[in-house]
Amino acid sequence: MDQWVIYKEFYFEAAHQLPNHNGKCRRLHGHSWVGRVYLQGKTLHQHGSQQGMLMDYGEIKKYIQPLLDHYLDHYYLNETTGLENPTSEEIAKWIFNQLEKAGCPNLYAVEIQETCTSGCKYIKD
Ligand SMILES: Nc1nc2c(c(=O)[nH]1)N=C([C@H](O)[C@H](O)COP(=O)(O)OP(=O)(O)OP(=O)(O)O)CN2
Numbered sequence: 001m002d003q004w005v006i007y008k009e010f011y012f013e014a015a016h017q018l019p020n021h022n023g024k025c026r027r028l029h030g031h032s033w034v035g036r037v038y039l040q041g042k043t044l045h046q047h048g049s050q051q052g053m054l055m056d057y058g059e060i061k062k063y064i065q066p067l068l069d070h071y072l073d074h075y076y077l078n079e080t081t082g083l084e085n086p087t088s089e090e091i092a093k094w095i096f097n098q099l100e101k102a103g104c105p106n107l108y109a110v111e112i113q114e115t116c117t118s119g120c121k122y123i124k125d
């Protein structure tokens, strides 16, 4: 059976702190975050402007942009997401849930890279 996984990458600058962390991450600090939204599907559009696509990358961006504009880019994530301890894991899940709520089809995973060496991928079971 054919299956495709596609992704759209996005970037945001934001501050956070992990109040329960036993090291430097309890302090207020910022990152240049990198995210990826993954969609999964077994069929491609057969006609029209998205022929041969699972979903136009530009269409995926339309679901991500409002989150960047209103919650993520140049914000304090503890405040805007309402997460008490906004780890990469919690933020990835939060973004996934927001995209799901907005009706993004074929959603498979959200990946969040917090630093050059650290990140996570959230996949809903
Ligand atoms: N599982 C998680 N561990 C940590 C998280 C997290 O979200 N999930 N977050 C942090 C901190 O917020 C920190 O900003 C990132 O930590 P770290 O990768 O340790 O950052 P460094 O710059 O010190 O990375 P090095 O490559 O080791 O220099 C902590 N842990």
Ligand SMILES: [Zn+2]
Pocket: 016, 025, 029, 030, 031, 114
């Ligand atoms: Zn951090």
